[in-house]
Amino acid sequence: MKNECSIVGDLLALWMDGLVSGDTAAFVEEHLDRCPACHARMEQLRAPAAPQAAAQEARAFRDFAARWNKKRRRILAAFAALALAAALLAACLFSSAVFGTANFVSAAAGLARVTLLNEPWAEIAREPKVVLAAPETDLTDYMAARGFAENEQERMGALRVFEKDGAKEYVLCSVNRWFARWVW
Ligand SMILES: [Zn+2]
Secondary structure (H helix, E strand, O other): OHHHHHHHHHHHHHHHOOOOOHHHHHHHHHHHHHOHHHHHHHHHHHOOHHHHHHHHHHHHHHHHHHHHHHHHHHHHHHHHHHHHHHHHHHHHHHHHHHHOOOOHHHHHHHHHHHHOOOOOEEEEEEOOEEEEEOOOOOHHHHHHHOOOEEOHHHOEOOEEEEEEOOEEEEEEEEEOOOOEEEEO
């Protein structure tokens, strides 16, 4: 019955809040029992809207948090990559300035061998050749082991000259507290 449906529709909210008289309540309930359309409408009104909204909000927040986390991870990764690149660049510049080689790893390994393991010398680069040695190590010994003899007359300060069968090698020597550096 259409007319009855519209009356029940008007009363539904009041009935749900318990604000109708006993007769009206009985009328509404009796109608709801036999009218699927109004019953469905009542169910809809009764469905807790607030928790649904809260759930939706929670979901939205979770999505946002996930997106933000992903973004933050990307930002952190970018920063880490930048920091690593900067550190490597600094290490290379340091390596280049102090040891005469762009290879920081080999310079550090060579320095460790010479200073920590007390090896007499360590070659840390090939082109140009760079050798690190303990500060007190004599370059003459190193060259003698390779069959070279020093030509004292041709020595020019830190640049020393060695000969073997007419071939000459020029070695630039410098030394500090921790190591000697020989560059060919
Ligand atoms: Zn109805």
